[in-house]
Amino acid sequence: xTLAANHGEGPPETSLLLCEDPAMATxxxxxxxxxxxxxxxxxxxxxxxxxxxxxxxxxxxxxMFPYPSGRIHIGHTRNYTMGDVVARYKRAKGFNVLHPMGxxxxxxxxxxxxxxxxxxxxxxxxxxxxxxxxxxxMMGLSLDWSREFATCDVEYYHRQQMLFLDFYEKGLVTRKTxxxxxxxxxxxxxxxxxxxxxxxxxxxxxxxxxxLAQWFFKITDYSxxxxxxxxxxxxWPEKVRLMQRNWIGRSEGLSIRWALTEETAPAGxxxxxxxxxxxxxxxxxxxxxxxxxxxLAKKAAQTNAALxxxxxxxxxxxxxxxxxxxxxxxxFDTGIRVRHPFDPEWTLPVYVANFVLMEYGTGAIFxxxxxxxxxxxxxxxxxxxxxxxxMPEGADPATFQxxxxxxxxxxxxxxxxxxDGMTNAQAFEEVARRLETATLAxxxxxxxxxxxxxxDWGISRQRYWGCPIPMIHCPDCGIVPVPKEDLPVRLxxxxxxxxxxxxxxxxxxxxxxxxxxxxxxxxxxxxxMDTFVDSSWYFARFASPHAExxxxxxxxxxxxxxxxxxxxxxxxxxHLLYSRFFxxxxxxxxxxxxxxxxxxxxxxxxxxxxxxxxxxxRWLAPSEVRVxxxxxxxxxxEIATGETVTIGALEKMSKSKRNTVSPEEIIDSFGADTARWxxxxxxxxxxDVEWTDDGAxxxxxxxxxxxxxxxxxxxxxxGTVPQAAKTGAAAAISKPAHKALKAVGEDIExxxxxxxxxxxxxxxxxxxGPLSGLGAGDDAARAAARQAVEILIHLIAPFMPxxxxxxxxxxxGEGLVAASRWPDFDPGLVVDNEIVLPVQINGKKRGDLTIAxxxxxxxxxxxxxxxxxxxxxxxGAAPRKVIVVPQRIVNVVA
RNA sequence: GCGGACGUGGCGGAACUGGUAGACGCAAGGGACUUAAAAUCCCUCGGAGAAAUCCGUGCGGGUUCGAUCCCCGCCGUCCGCACCA
Numbered sequence: 001x002t003l004a005a006n007h008g009e010g011p012p013e014t015s016l017l018l019c020e021d022p023a024m025a026t027x028x029x030x031x032x033x034x035x036x037x038x039x040x041x042x043x044x045x046x047x048x049x050x051x052x053x054x055x056x057x058x059x060x061x062x063x064m065f066p067y068p069s070g071r072i073h074i075g076h077t078r079n080y081t082m083g084d085v086v087a088r089y090k091r092a093k094g095f096n097v098l099h100p101m102g103x104x105x106x107x108x109x110x111x112x113x114x115x116x117x118x119x120x121x122x123x124x125x126x127x128x129x130x131x132x133x134x135x136x137x138m139m140g141l142s143l144d145w146s147r148e149f150a151t152c153d154v155e156y157y158h159r160q161q162m163l164f165l166d167f168y169e170k171g172l173v174t175r176k177t178x179x180x181x182x183x184x185x186x187x188x189x190x191x192x193x194x195x196x197x198x199x200x201x202x203x204x205x206x207x208x209x210x211x212l213a214q215w216f217f218k219i220t221d222y223s224x225x226x227x228x229x230x231x232x233x234x235x236w237p238e239k240v241r242l243m244q245r246n247w248i249g250r251s252e253g254l255s256i257r258w259a260l261t262e263e264t265a266p267a268g269x270x271x272x273x274x275x276x277x278x279x280x281x282x283x284x285x286x287x288x289x290x291x292x293x294x295x296l297a298k299k300a301a302q303t304n305a306a307l308x309x310x311x312x313x314x315x316x317x318x319x320x321x322x323x324x325x326x327x328x329x330x331x332f333d334t335g336i337r338v339r340h341p342f343d344p345e346w347t348l349p350v351y352v353a354n355f356v357l358m359e360y361g362t363g364a365i366f367x368x369x370x371x372x373x374x375x376x377x378x379x380x381x382x383x384x385x386x387x388x389x390x391m392p393e394g395a396d397p398a399t400f401q402x403x404x405x406x407x408x409x410x411x412x413x414x415x416x417x418x419x420d421g422m423t424n425a426q427a428f429e430e431v432a433r434r435l436e437t438a439t440l441a442x443x444x445x446x447x448x449x450x451x452x453x454x455x456d457w458g459i460s461r462q463r464y465w466g467c468p469i470p471m472i473h474c475p476d477c478g479i480v481p482v483p484k485e486d487l488p489v490r491l492x493x494x495x496x497x498x499x500x501x502x503x504x505x506x507x508x509x510x511x512x513x514x515x516x517x518x519x520x521x522x523x524x525x526x527x528x529m530d531t532f533v534d535s536s537w538y539f540a541r542f543a544s545p546h547a548e549x550x551x552x553x554x555x556x557x558x559x560x561x562x563x564x565x566x567x568x569x570x571x572x573x574x575h576l577l578y579s580r581f582f583x584x585x586x587x588x589x590x591x592x593x594x595x596x597x598x599x600x601x602x603x604x605x606x607x608x609x610x611x612x613x614x615x616x617x618r619w620l621a622p623s624e625v626r627v628x629x630x631x632x633x634x635x636x637x638e639i640a641t642g643e644t645v646t647i648g649a650l651e652k653m654s655k656s657k658r659n660t661v662s663p664e665e666i667i668d669s670f671g672a673d674t675a676r677w678x679x680x681x682x683x684x685x686x687x688d689v690e691w692t693d694d695g696a697x698x699x700x701x702x703x704x705x706x707x708x709x710x711x712x713x714x715x716x717x718x719g720t721v722p723q724a725a726k727t728g729a730a731a732a733i734s735k736p737a738h739k740a741l742k743a744v745g746e747d748i749e750x751x752x753x754x755x756x757x758x759x760x761x762x763x764x765x766x767x768x769g770p771l772s773g774l775g776a777g778d779d780a781a782r783a784a785a786r787q788a789v790e791i792l793i794h795l796i797a798p799f800m801p802x803x804x805x806x807x808x809x810x811x812x813g814e815g816l817v818a819a820s821r822w823p824d825f826d827p828g829l830v831v832d833n834e835i836v837l838p839v840q841i842n843g844k845k846r847g848d849l850t851i852a853x854x855x856x857x858x859x860x861x862x863x864x865x866x867x868x869x870x871x872x873x874x875x876g877a878a879p880r881k882v883i884v885v886p887q888r889i890v891n892v893v894a
Numbered sequence: 895g896c897g898g899a900c901g902u903g904g905c906g907g908a909a910c911u912g913g914u915a916g917a918c919g920c921a922a923g924g925g926a927c928u929u930a931a932a933a934u935c936c937c938u939c940g941g942a943g944a945a946a947u948c949c950g951u952g953c954g955g956g957u958u959c960g961a962u963c964c965c966c967g968c969c970g971u972c973c974g975c976a977c978c979a
Contacts, residue, residue: 246974251979274979275978278979289979355977356979361978361979372979453978569973569974681918682907683907684906692906692920692921695919698919702919754919755908757919758919759917760918762917837914838914842960843960848914883913889913889914889960
């Protein structure tokens with residue numbers, strides 16, 4: 001049955017359930033009544049507001065804040081539930097917890113909505129926020145709403161403009177003309193990170209290359225630091241650390257200056273500088289290749305019409321990044337020749353080639369066909385020499401050849417004069433050493449150089465709904481920053497969205513200002529900032545959301561770094577790298593005193609759901625489908641038509657595939673606790689979880705089961721003083737409770753929520769019997785039961801906070817569970833005096849041995865050899881060996 | 895092409911540092927209660943076998959008293975980067 005088909009019927013509301021004894025009739029737990037009640041109680045007690053003047057140790061847990069798209073998605077709720085479990089647990093452990101929430105509220109969907117629905121982006125955004133805030137509140141999240149802000153609040157972007165000006169003063173902002181990724185549909189510039197397979201990440205349109213003057217943050221100033229500091233991020237997933245390392249892309253090589261021959265050099269040119277990571281292969285060089293934008297290529301084209309035509313053709317074909325990736329490797333011989341740095345008699349042709357990138361290295365390469373497949377293809381196409389210079393160890397230099405497949409691995413040098421016989425690593429050093437001391441025009445020919453793949457961060461966006469860049473263009477003074485006292489630069493309200501492009505550009509008055517320097521007529525910068533800027537420091541603003549400056553330094557230093565940050569893997573590079581840069585830039589400008597914003601990072605999996613498709617190809621929502629189980633086969637039927645539906649793969653919930661289940665539906669049917677519990681059970685939090693109605697129903701059964709267990713035990717334990725029992729029958733109550741208490745705490749610390757949940761299930765299974773048979777006379781059992789129930793309530797509280805409060809009230813607990821301390825386990829109760837040791841014979845388990853926990857090795861060995869099945873296996877012979885792993889296992893080798 | 899992760903019952907998964915493989919949940923089957931249903935409770939649930947027992951963590955080897963875990967070689971799935979010189 002689908003969830004929505006169940007909707008309405010739902011679980012019985014407050015029906016009375018008849019138990020064996022009518023006097024014990026237990027009302028079903030009704031989340032629809034309980035959950036709002038406890039949410040109100042928490043809010044009134046202001047339990048989740050983090051105090052600045054609190055001596056307890058701080059703990060900052062943060063989930064990536066949502067974009068206010070309109071409704072909370074189920075993926076959000078899983079993310080926030082994880083953070084909430086941590087927040088509630090840490091609070092119970094005595095930490096002063098900061099767990100804030102805000103809105104990543106600038107961005108294009110608001111403008112798209114404005115264009116489609118004639119609604120102002122501001123109105124659309126704040127309306128969405130209001131809806132989504134209510135939805136989040138229904139989840140029972142322990143958030144500090146007093147710190148809430150949206151990045152489109154003028155109070156927030158005002159401070160962001162302050163930061164921009166500070167960064168500018170510090171030299172961390174530049175304006176440069178550069179080739180940018182232009183999205184022709186959204187009419188805006190995209191960062192490299194926003195181009196996926198040559199297409200805009202949002203519009204899906206093929207991205208074009210354009211030359212534009214843009215504002216950049218100089219993230220490359222921190223390339224080395226951002227890379228090396230990754231080693232210190234011990235509580236980050238290895239996967240993310242690796243992705244960041246690859247993205248920064250450090251390589252060590254040599255830059256080499258090649259002299260042009262005098263007779264072929266264009267006027268005023270005398271050399272080409274190339275960057276290589278393989279200087280060892282320099283004797284395998286057979287051509288040079290320049291990017292089409294390389295200054296020398298441009299110069300040569302001035303006097304060479306055919307070359308100019310070639311460059312123009314490449315530019316035309318190569319306007320989109322997608323085309324670049326599939327384009328054939330093509331080159332054009334410029335006629336220019338260079339001299340080999342180790343042999344002035346040896347000259348090489350200089351080509352202009354469409355595959356050389358101006359943005360990386362120096363925009364020029366030397367081609368070594370034998371060591372690089374792309375160079376080999378190029379050489380074969382244009383009939384250039386192929387000289388093998390590196391061969392696998394053990395190969396014969398006399399016969400080793402390269403024809404169709406290049407050899408790019410490590411090996412031994414050949415055909416390389418003074419390098420022959422060296423390893424390529426030795427040859428690298430030798431070439432570097434010699435070229436560093438050789439000179440050309442009075443300067444060294446070669447220089448060791450570290451290169452990075454990372455580019456500066458272009459932040460200009462030709463959009464309205466973003467943070468205005470506080471700069472002014474004066475015809476006389478040039479670029480002039482807006483004086484800080486003139487901030488904020490507010491977005492105008494009266495804008496139109498009837499055309500694509502930037503409404504700020506065509507606003508009648510907004511852009512016209514007087515120059516702060518000369519007082520003359522000047523123009524405002526109409527670009528706004530990339531929304532990734534907004535999310536690069538919001539975590540710092542939460543520490544002091546109402547501070548006059550961007551941060552209150554004392555507060556931010558106190559709370560940061562974020563102890564546990566939780567979000568999707570899709571932000572492994574962009575958002576996290578930008579935030580790491582921003583933190584450093586804010587340190588450099590005196591806004592805080594730390595390097596790394598996020599101490600612990602956790603990337604959670606998605607919530608996925610089956611997809612349903614009708615015979616005529618329509619996607620069907622789960623609520624439109626009934627799934628039946630017939631002869632062990634699952635069958636889906638469209639409710640409206642009765643037609644059979646194809647059950648498709650598990651996919652991320654999406655509007656297009658219609659495989660969504662909304663948080664409201666779930667809360668309506670089962671309550672927030674059930675949703676929270678289900679989303680964290682079964683699947684490990686870093687993996688995807690499949691939303692199934694059966695699973696949700698199972699979680700709800702458990703909610704009711706806990707409620708029944710506690711409320712049925714309540715009469716027997718009300719007014720009883722909790723007391724653990726170490727011996728006797730009551731120990732069967734205390735021991736599992738304390739063991740679970742220890743294990744669940746450890747599991748939450750490790751974010752192993754699925755394991756914690758399994759442990760709680762076990763505890764309930766173990767308590768079921770003893771608690772249902774509680775006699776009035778047995779004081780020890782009642783005291784132990786009281787304590788075990790209190791422990792159980794504390795264990796479920798981070799996951800199912802409303803149910804925990806209801807249970808707590810039921811047994812007459814004082815105050816709120818949300819405000820109470822996590823109980824301490826008794827170490828004496830989590831170990832048993834007698835243990836059951838598995839006994840193996842030749843590595844296979846053949847039986848058990850029950851023995852005192854502290855029995856020494858000899859005693860264990862003796863007892864094992866006395867066991868019937870051991871003696872039988874040995875057949876009277878002495879064992880060859882007996883391995884006793886203390887408190888683990890015994891292995892008898894026969 | 896480069897880099898990485900993963901592969902365990904019908905399903906999601908557990909198994910800590912090399913020490914009882916399958917915890918816990920879901921699904922399924924059987925039973926109890928009920929006029930009936932729902933709810934609840936009990937039992938079964940990797941494969942073969944009547945049982946003893948044997949086999950079993952993608953496949954093939956290896957190390958070890960002992961391997962889901964470590965090593966070597968394959969196969970498969972997923973992810974990231976990708977003309978990076």
